[in-house]
Each structure stands twice: as structure tokens, then as C-alpha cells.
Amino acid sequence: MDIRNFFSKSSVESESCIESCNPENVGETDAEGNVEAISVSTNCSKDQQCSVAKKIIQKRTTLRAKKRKWNDDYTMYGFFRTTEELLNPYPSACCMFCPAIFGNSNLAPVHLRTHLKTQHPNHQNKSKAFFEASLRSQQLQVSSFESEVREGNKDLVLASLKMAHVVMKRKRPYTELESVVLPCLEIAADILHGGKKAIAKVREIPLSDNTAKRRCDDISEDLLKQLVIKLRKTPAYGIQLDETTDITDEAQLIVYCRFADSEAKTIVEHYLCCCKVGVSATAQAIFDKLNQFIKEHDLDWTKCKSVTTDGAAAMQGSTNGVVQKIKKVSPDCVSNHCRIHREALVVKKLNQEKNQRGDLDIVLSDVIKVVNFVRSHSKKHRMFSELCKDMKAEGLRLLYHAEVRWLSRGKVLKRVFQLRKELYVFLAQEGHVMATKFEDTFWLAKLCYLTAIFESTNQLNLSMQGKGSAIFEVASKVQAFKFKLKLWQSNVVKCDFSDFESLHDFIKTSNWEIENPNIESNIKSTVHKHLDVLQQNFEVYFPDEEYLNLNSLLWIVQPFLNEEFDLGYCELTSELIALRLDLVQKAGFKQSESYTDFWVSLLNIPEYRNLSQKAISILVHMPTTYLCEQGFSALVEIKSKKRNSIKDVDTLMRGALETRLLPRFVQLADEVQQQRSH
Incomplete structure (x- = not known):
């Protein structure tokens, strides 16, 4: 019995194996598939013959599991390795003339030769040069197809990356790409190009929310890499930092940097990072987060020449503040207290004496009461708006006062002054006691002055805001305002209120000589006293020595x-x-x-x-923390009530706030593996 027939019977008893096995015909298959004779003595006992059969079974099983290496001679049988199998030591083989694929266990020359003979008889006697030429043609077709597919996929990935970047710039959710943008693209493709092919092509763009997140991560990482390279090359840089809490009460530290960019050939400002501070937003915790970022990206602390903060105790503390900790690692670093915050502290004080309310404090308090009375009830607010329409007023709404907003006080006072007639009518109709205030000439004169002076301070505040503000320009504007205060004081002594337009016009048009003959002297005293308070506060927060020191750097x-x-x-x-x-x-x-x-x-x-x-x-000194305040606004929009589960805020903040650097889209597309939206 042939040994191959022996193995085809899987459930043979050992005794029947011995009886049916003819020792002279028993053979084993070699690596080439040939059968070699196995000599078994006819004089062996039954136990010995059964043992021989078991060894043959084990030998055959071992041969079946044997792995085969590639031999270049297999090309002579019309087979080749694919690109994916080139690095595989035990590859499979593909036929050059049909889709047949032989696994590694079938890479025996007899099997390959049989396939060529039975399936492609016209090629069995061809020369080696013929098969090599066929192989080159096959590889060329595969390469051309892969290149075409790769180029098409690259365009889809490129479109996906650019769309994700737009979403980051607009601070919108990831899901809008697939739920809003993709349907709009399908509509445009159907109308402009027509047919299902255009729509199908649009649908191939990967726009799922998970894909969009990966694209945003890649874009943010690329922008950070570009920024770090520039920071490592620069000879010096300055930073501004501020801390806030987001909608989930997590403490977030926002940092911006300014440095000399040799490629752009100018001084540039860039968003650096946004880090979670932790449970306790202490000076040590803030510094640890900042130091961790600097160390992770291999930046040099000694190049940090300036740090600007809002002046909070944790930031500006004389012993354990963040600034002092930075100075320990960067001895040449200079600290700056944000000049916008300082200006806000100056104008906040209307009276020099503590725990006492002056005339102007009372007027401001009355204004806030009037605004709250009108705005606190929706019906009253609607009624007042209708009254303003009927009286053809300049504005239709009163503005709320927010203490933390730099320009709020001046805007609220200006709107109340503009609508003073409408407010008097409305309050009189409602029977409110504050209606009598709008009949008091002296009270209205003080309101006019507050409107004028806060309009001037708001202009100073706005002039210090913006990107790229230099320390010389900001210091000059503050110093000029201090000199203006002295000029205004000297003019007020002469009863000249021309520097305060609203007060000057009110005094000219009102019948104050009849109603209150002492109003001019009273308002002169009030205005002069407040200007004196302002000047003293400016000297405290903006001393002349600071400006004189800058003169040495002229x-x-x-x-x-x-x-x-x-x-x-x-x-x-x-x-x-x-x-x-x-x-x-x-x-x-x-x-x-x-x-x-x-x-x-x-x-x-x-x-x-x-x-x-x-x-x-x-x-590189940054005179204000304006950019950080701008970052806070972006943080509120990005991590909103509907997106409060966002963990990696820094990625989205970088895409939204980075204005000078652009992602390297082509390079990113080459690195990204294309996946279709589904």
C-alpha cells in the first residue's frame, strides 16, 4: 500500500495498519515531493511494525508544518512575491497570469510546475527572459495602480486636514464636519457637477468626528513643532501668563511668547500653551506646569528675558510668586505688571479716603440702581425699549455694569447719559424715587463729568490693547495721560470744562444760574478733587522712575x-x-x-x-497680558456648556489662536493613513 493512501485513512486501528502495510512499498516524501523508500524488515514483530507506522505519521506531520523560503527560481514557474511579502522570510506567491495565490506551505516546485502546466500550458516551455519581462510588466502595473490610489487618497486626506483646520479656527465642534459640512458639500456637488459620481467622490473625504479629532491633533502637533524650532533658535524670548477657570471649574494656565523670528525678520508673538494647573492654583503648581512644558520641549530658561502677569499674589509675590521662581532659573528675567490691569486699578478709585463714599461714588451707585431696575424685569425692559422707539432715542437698551470688565463703567455711564430724558419719563411713570435724580442739575452735571472722564480712560485702555504693543509706546501713552491730568486740573481751576465735552455742553445748555447758582463752584470742586485722586493713583501705579528708566534705552x-x-x-x-x-x-x-x-x-x-x-x-518685553485675555475669550467659546467634557483644550486652543504659523498640510497628508468616513 502506498504511504499516501495510508495517511488518507485517519481512523485506522494499529493492527489493521500492520496488516495492510507492505514494507516494500512504504516511502516518505522528500522536500521536492518525491517518495523515498523506507526499508522495513519483513521479519519485524507486530509491535515493531506499529512503531514504524507511528514514526512515519510523526515524520509526515513534521514535513507538513515545514516553512519554505523564497527561491528566485520560482519565477521560472510564473510566480512572484508581492511588495508586502518582500520582507517576509516565508512568503506566499502570486501567479503572473491569473489571480491564483499559493500559500507558503504550497511553495513546492512540483505544485508550481503543475499549476503552470495545467492552467497556463502556453507558457510552460518559455524562457527565463520571458518570465522576467512578464514580472517587470506586472510590477509596473501594480506600482502605477498603487501610485494612482495613493495620490487620490492623499487629496482626500489633504481636504480633510484643511477642513479640520477651519473648524479649529472657527472654534466649532468636530461633529459639524460630518453633520453640517458634508451634507452641504453633497448638495453643492449635485448642483454644480451633477450625477452620483460627484456626490460619491465627496463622500470619500474622511470627516467623521474621530477622524476630525485626529486631524486636529496632527495639526496642533505640527504647529507646536514649528514654534519650538523657532524658539530654540532665538537669542531671547519673553512670556506673558495668566490663570483662569473654565466652565467646569478647572484652573487653566494660558501662556504666550514673544521672540525675534529670523525667518520673518521681525518680532513675533505666538500662543505657547494652555495647561491644567490642578486642584490648587498655587504659585508652585503654576510654575511646575510651566517648567514641565519648557523641559519637555527642550527650551532654554536662560533665554527668558521677561515675564508679564496680571499682578496677582500667586504671580507677583515677592518671595514665593511665580515670577520669583522663574528668576531663579533665569536670573536675567525682568518682571512686568500688566499696564492695562494697572490702569483699571487706577480708575477704579473715585475717592482717596477709605471707607467713605464721595459724591461721584454715590452718582455711580445711583446709575447702577437705575440700570438694574430697568433690566432686572423683562416686561419693564420691553416697555423701556418701546418708549425709546417712540421718543426716537439714539439707543434702545441700557447696558449692564460688570466690575471685571475694563470698559464697562464708561460704556454704562455713556448710555445712561444718552437716555437720561427717556429714563426720567419711564421712572416717573413707574413712580420710582430715582426719577428725581434726573431733575437734579448738580447730579446730572456729575453724571456728565463721569461720562467724560471714563470715556477718556477707556480710550487710554483701548490704546494699550492689541497685538504687538511695544513697551516704549505703551509707557509713552501712560505718561502723556498723566500730563493731560495736570493740564485738566489747571483748566478746571479756571472753571474751564472744555476738556470734558459732555460736561461743557451740559453747563452751556442748562439753566443752572436759575436752578442752582452754586453749581459751577460745586462741580469745579468735585472735578478738581477727583482729578487729584486720579493723578495720585497714577503716580502709585505708574511712577515716573519707570518712564525715566526707559529713556536710558532710547x-x-x-x-x-x-x-x-x-x-x-x-x-x-x-x-x-x-x-x-x-x-x-x-x-x-x-x-x-x-x-x-x-x-x-x-x-x-x-x-x-x-x-x-x-x-x-x-x-521681547510684553507690556500687557492682552493676549492672555484674548485666550480666555477663546477658551469660553471652545469649552462651552455643550462641550464641557473636552480634556485636551491645548490642541484646540493652538489651532484657534495661532495666526502666524500655518500647518504643513502636504507633509501631514503624506504621514496620515487615509480612512474613509463612515
Whole structure:
């Protein structure tokens, strides 16, 4: 009996195996599939013969499990390895002429030869060159197809990335891509291009919420990589930081940076990070989060030349504040108290004496009571709006006063002053006691003054807001306002109220001589006293020494001005002298858009590099925390009531707040594995 027939019977008893087995015909299959004879003595006992049969079974099982390596001679039988199988030591093989695929266990030449002979008899006697040419043609077709598919997939991924970036910029949820954008694209494809093919092509764009999140993560990571590379190259950078709580009461630390970008050839500002502080927003916790970010991205603390905060105790503490901890790792770092916050603290005080309310405090309190009376009830608010329409008023609504908003006080007072006639009519109809206030000429005069003075302080506040504000410009605006206060005081002594337009017009048009002859002297005393309080507060929060210290750095703003400056180092003084006598650089300074761009351009000139680095270490100072406040607004919009489960806020904040850097979409598309939306 042939050994192959022996193995086909799986349930043979050992005795029947011995009886039916003819030792002379027993053989074993070699690696080539041939049968080799196995010599078994006819004189063996039954137990010995059964043992031989068991060994044959074990031998055959071992041969079946044997793995086969690739042999280039298999090409002669019309078989090749796919690209995916090239690195596999025990690959499978594909036929060149049909879709047949032989597994690794079938890679025996006899099987390959049989397939070629039975399925492709026309090619069995062809030369080796024929099969090699067929293989090259096959590989070329596969490569062309894969390239076409890859290019098509890349376009889909590229579209997905750019759409995800738009969602980040607009601070919208991930789900809007698939639920809103995709249906709109289908409608546009159907109307503009027509047919199902256009709609099917649009549907291939990966826009599911999970895919959109991955795209946003990739974009944020790419933006961060670009920023870190620039920060490592810069000679100096400054930061501003502030802490707030989001809608879920988690403490979030927002940090911005300013540095000299040699590629952009100017001083730039970028969003740096947004970190969860933890349960206790202490100075140590804030510094640990910031230090962790700096260390993780291999940034140099010693290059940090400035840190700007809102002046809170945890930030600005003289012993254990965040600023002091930063100065320990960066000794050259200078701390700045946000000038906008300082200005808000200055104008907040209407009276110098503590625990006593002055005339202007009472007027402001009365205004807030009137606003709350009208706005606290929906029906009264609607009735007042209708009254304003009937009386053709400039505004139809009163504004709420919020203590934390910098411009709130001035805007509320201005709107109440504009609607004073309408308010008098409405309060009189309602029988409110505050109606008599709008008949009091002196009370109205004080309201006019408060409206005028807070309008001026709001203008100062607005002038300090914005991106790219330099320390020299902001300090100059504050100093100019301090001098204006002195001028206004001297004019008020003369009963000249022309500096306060609303008060000046009110006094001219009202019959104060008849109603209250002492109003002019009384208002003069009130205004003069408040201006004196303002001036004293400005001296406390904006001392003259601060402005005078900046005067010693005037060579940064006007490097070619012929004045002597003590730069502290003889080498820097020599470079400044050489720069002033350099006619080429003088012409370059005139052509530069700003003095900041000029100093950045000098970084590439060795003879002025030290001087330019010194100038840039001053120019990276950030005078306000305006960008952090802007980041807080974005945080409120991103982590809203409907999206309060967002954990990684930093990713979305980076995409929304980064304005100068753009994601490298093509590079990202090459790295992303395409997945269709489903």
C-alpha cells in the first residue's frame, strides 16, 4: 500500500495498519515531493511494525508544518512575491497570469510546475527572459495602480486636514464636519457637477468626528513643532501668563511668547500653551506646569528675558510668586505688571479716603440702581425699549455694569447719559424715587463729568490693547495721560470744562444760574478733587522712575540719535558707535518698517550681533497680558456648556489662536493613513 493512501485513512486501528502495510512499498516524501523508500524488515514483530507506522505519521506531520523560503527560481514557474511579502522570510506567491495565490506551505516546485502546466500550458516551455519581462510588466502595473490610489487618497486626506483646520479656527465642534459640512458639500456637488459620481467622490473625504479629532491633533502637533524650532533658535524670548477657570471649574494656565523670528525678520508673538494647573492654583503648581512644558520641549530658561502677569499674589509675590521662581532659573528675567490691569486699578478709585463714599461714588451707585431696575424685569425692559422707539432715542437698551470688565463703567455711564430724558419719563411713570435724580442739575452735571472722564480712560485702555504693543509706546501713552491730568486740573481751576465735552455742553445748555447758582463752584470742586485722586493713583501705579528708566534705552528706538548712553559694557558701546557711523545700516534703518525689524536684521551681522541681542532682550518685553485675555475669550467659546467634557483644550486652543504659523498640510497628508468616513 502506498504511504499516501495510508495517511488518507485517519481512523485506522494499529493492527489493521500492520496488516495492510507492505514494507516494500512504504516511502516518505522528500522536500521536492518525491517518495523515498523506507526499508522495513519483513521479519519485524507486530509491535515493531506499529512503531514504524507511528514514526512515519510523526515524520509526515513534521514535513507538513515545514516553512519554505523564497527561491528566485520560482519565477521560472510564473510566480512572484508581492511588495508586502518582500520582507517576509516565508512568503506566499502570486501567479503572473491569473489571480491564483499559493500559500507558503504550497511553495513546492512540483505544485508550481503543475499549476503552470495545467492552467497556463502556453507558457510552460518559455524562457527565463520571458518570465522576467512578464514580472517587470506586472510590477509596473501594480506600482502605477498603487501610485494612482495613493495620490487620490492623499487629496482626500489633504481636504480633510484643511477642513479640520477651519473648524479649529472657527472654534466649532468636530461633529459639524460630518453633520453640517458634508451634507452641504453633497448638495453643492449635485448642483454644480451633477450625477452620483460627484456626490460619491465627496463622500470619500474622511470627516467623521474621530477622524476630525485626529486631524486636529496632527495639526496642533505640527504647529507646536514649528514654534519650538523657532524658539530654540532665538537669542531671547519673553512670556506673558495668566490663570483662569473654565466652565467646569478647572484652573487653566494660558501662556504666550514673544521672540525675534529670523525667518520673518521681525518680532513675533505666538500662543505657547494652555495647561491644567490642578486642584490648587498655587504659585508652585503654576510654575511646575510651566517648567514641565519648557523641559519637555527642550527650551532654554536662560533665554527668558521677561515675564508679564496680571499682578496677582500667586504671580507677583515677592518671595514665593511665580515670577520669583522663574528668576531663579533665569536670573536675567525682568518682571512686568500688566499696564492695562494697572490702569483699571487706577480708575477704579473715585475717592482717596477709605471707607467713605464721595459724591461721584454715590452718582455711580445711583446709575447702577437705575440700570438694574430697568433690566432686572423683562416686561419693564420691553416697555423701556418701546418708549425709546417712540421718543426716537439714539439707543434702545441700557447696558449692564460688570466690575471685571475694563470698559464697562464708561460704556454704562455713556448710555445712561444718552437716555437720561427717556429714563426720567419711564421712572416717573413707574413712580420710582430715582426719577428725581434726573431733575437734579448738580447730579446730572456729575453724571456728565463721569461720562467724560471714563470715556477718556477707556480710550487710554483701548490704546494699550492689541497685538504687538511695544513697551516704549505703551509707557509713552501712560505718561502723556498723566500730563493731560495736570493740564485738566489747571483748566478746571479756571472753571474751564472744555476738556470734558459732555460736561461743557451740559453747563452751556442748562439753566443752572436759575436752578442752582452754586453749581459751577460745586462741580469745579468735585472735578478738581477727583482729578487729584486720579493723578495720585497714577503716580502709585505708574511712577515716573519707570518712564525715566526707559529713556536710558532710547538708543533702541533711535539708534542713530547723537546722544550718549551708558550701555553698561564697553563692547556694546563700541558697537553702538560703529553702528551710528555705518552709512549702509543707517540707510537700512530708514527703509525698515519699524525699529524692531531693523534690530532683527542685525542678528545676521557679526559685528553688531551683541548689540542687537541686547536690544532684542528689551523688545521681547510684553507690556500687557492682552493676549492672555484674548485666550480666555477663546477658551469660553471652545469649552462651552455643550462641550464641557473636552480634556485636551491645548490642541484646540493652538489651532484657534495661532495666526502666524500655518500647518504643513502636504507633509501631514503624506504621514496620515487615509480612512474613509463612515
